[in-house]
Amino acid sequence: MTTPVPPPVPPPNRSPGLSAEGVSKRFGAVRALEGVTLDFPPGRVTALMGENGAGKSTLLRILTGDHRPTEGRVLLDGETVDLHSPQDARRAGIRIIPQEPEIIPHVPVAENVYAGALPRTRLRLLDRAGLRRRITADLARLGFAKVLDPDLLGSELTPAQRQLVEIMRALTGSVPPRAIAFDEPTSSLSEHEVEALFALIGRLRDAGVAVVYVSHRMKEVFRLADRIAVLRDGRVAGVVEAAATDEAELVRLMVGRDLSSLFVRQQVATERVVLDVRGLTTDDVAGVSLRVRAGEVVALAGLIGAGRSELALALAGDAPVRSGTVALNGEVLRLRNPRDAVAAGIGLAPEERKAQALFLQRSIRDNTSLVSLHRLRRWRFVRRRQERALAQEYADRLRVRAPSVEADVRTLSGGNQQKVVLARWLARKPDLLILDEPTRGVDVGAKAEIYRIIADLAREGTAVLVISSELPEVLGLADRIVVMQNGRTTGELSRDQATEEAVLALAMAEDLAAAADPTTTGACADAATASATDATPDADADAAQTGETR
């Protein structure tokens, strides 16, 4: 930001850079974007913010040719560009760094970067020398020479290096980039790598590229962005100069209301133990002991890879139990498969709702009734009216926003899809409900509703086990927090003891112990380092949140 910016000279009439003009996009009945007009001027970084489901990714996809707008158009330097594919956008000089890098696993970095446009000799063979020259030059030019070995295979890359490959793809090629969109680029980067990325973005800006920067992280946005555009419910909620705004205003723009009453705090836990896990060991967790009482909300905290989701799956019967016991309401269960768990009264809303929970092509009714069909049938025939009434009841109770319960789940937004998963289990009335990242990819409005649902469940006496990687959520929701690392529980905190620092300390307890103990053998130290590296993205995310809330 300290480097002098060459003043962009805007032509008076047409706005230069990348623009969306009156862009609308509908997917079936869902209106993802509604009349969005936004400019991304050259030589400036424009941050694009908004809740999940506000339309950020849809807008990015339209700008980069992945989706066609239902209405409106995309302009580059005032000229309409008709984008039919990402290739069209690429040729026009519009690039995107996707959130999830696409890497070819068995091919070296150099070939990954130039995939599709590899240099070749006159005999149409791969020009290895030319490839080497080009990758060396490009790595040096972009300042990645020290962090990216061009001979590494795609499968050997760390998340950060994978991201760098995507960035190199965007910045190389015959057409120089005129506009680049970064979609939450820092989510898998360490602090050091984030610095390198920011420096790079600064250089791009100085070179007159229009930069679109999508992020949830306030700190980053304020550090990097010149302007901030906020989307809400598919419309532009506001465009502000970064220097002339603050966090509070952005939150107001994003949410459209006050955030303070998000968590429903209450203490309804009883003494009756519903879930009693003793020394549970599976392939992924070791010696886990844990209790959840009726009406109690227990959060499982920890870094990514700590074994929390694996524990959830084991409790749901989806992982073979090697030793230890799981008892529900005082009765030791034999969990051979998820059927046993469901029959015993354990429900799991898994981490990946689309992949693990939902039937996207089926209706809300079908998705809701699935685990309750046994009480909706006569002989083996499903009683349609009762089924519909059940689905309607829970759709109303959870405020699922859809034209009707006959709507296909794929047409719903992330938050409403999550509510359908919850509706399925609520209709079943389990004694223990396990919620794995229940608010991931869910907008703030739906988050608040999910918190309310959890509080309601607890009040009705359900034992609730919540897995969450968002510390504020863990602290706001839980009566008690159990922290895991490397498949083991490292500690337990009551609501009064719980702070973000205390949770993080337990989440990294084994690493801290290893670091403090000089007698640790080399092998152990290596393992600890490795696990710390694995956990980097999450630690980083948590650190960022800690920073924000301070």
Add this chain to the structure above:
Amino acid sequence: MTTATPPTAPAPDAGALPARSGGPRRLLAAIGGQNLSLIGALVAVVALFGWLDPNFVGWDNIRVIAEAATISGLLAVVQTVVIICGGLDISVGSQAGLASVTSAMVFTSAGADPYLGIGAALAIGAGIGLFNGAVIVYGRVNPTIATLAGLAAYKGVAQLVSDGRAQGYVLGDPVFVFLSRGRIAGLPTMVWLLILTAVAVHALLTYTDIGRNVYAIGGNDTAARLAGINLNKYLLAAYALSGTVAALAGVLLTARTGSGQPVSGSEGLELQSITAAALGGCALKGGRGGVGGTLLAVALLGALQNGLTVQGINSFWQNVAQGALLVAAVVIQQRRNRERAVGLPA
């Protein structure tokens, strides 16, 4: 089910869907776009061949079409179930051939006991189906590969036990005669069997919890497993059903030709049944499809085949037409999915 309720929590700017729609529109929605285009194609085919030869639409010819389509229709109906589960059974033709041989040979060696012959054939069909399912589920073999192996192996078994020749003669027996030439209320017995099977499978898929679970398994097997559905049981049952009905088709083949046929008459049934299911709207990835669409496709294929034969078109061309239709059906299906045309299809 018949009326749409108003939105549960209408967002102010949410696409205001009509809460109620008129009778015709509701009817159209119930039939479905895919089935409408099938009906359109059927009408076009009938009109074309009826114009070329008025006898084509005569009652007698329609009966011929129905009888000819019965065997492939039965297989198409169970293929629908297997495909909705996310599987595929390309061994149905060979299973039918083996069942045909079995029924005739057991009939003969059991001293002309038709029930023993038919029972043995059905039992063998169910057993083979279970075996297919077990190879897929427990052997972890891709369904296409497993049943491709079955296609070859069961045909070989049928040829081995029959020495590659037609076996036995069953048309001296009233039960087989009734199956091949009998009529109930004016309709051939065979057609009744198809109708009964189709209605039963349709009811199973649409109105029972079993059907829900079948769609769930094909739609998202992980989600189905985590919801407590016993995937293995359903997959084994689907293949066993497929084998049993393939055996029934084999018995009908025996009844029609008068003897057990190891290969003739059953070869190519897998192609016909898969074509009908795909044309009828089954997603080959599983999770979507239904008996209604499949039967319409069977009728369309039957009319087309009969019409081409009546017009004296070389039967080799019919193979070309079958293959073309199968590919066309899947291409149309995939275009509806709006999958991007990059690399191998998902």
